Amino acid sequence: MIFKVYFQETITEVPVREKTKTIYVEADYEREVRTKLADRGYNVERLEPVTGAYLNYEKQNEDFKVLEIR
Structure with a gap:
């Protein structure tokens, strides 16, 4: 899930x-x-699952990039 x-x-x-930033x-x-x-060291305000039509919408944004963190 993203x-x-x-x-x-x-x-x-x-x-x-x-000043709020977003990452996936x-x-x-x-x-x-x-x-x-x-x-x-981030101050996380909110986490939101991105699925279905919402995920497809977000993928259209040129800044959409999923971070690969281990």
Whole structure:
């Protein structure tokens, strides 16, 4: 499953919509995504599973790239 992750680049940053960034991560569960991103120091605001028509829509975006994190 692919998750869309909304985050701030540093854990100390207060979530501000204009500074929120997104990445896509492949994982089986939300917890696995959080574990994969733990060492990056991101302030994760929200995780959203991306499936079906929503996934097809996101794939049309030129910035769509799924991160391969182990």
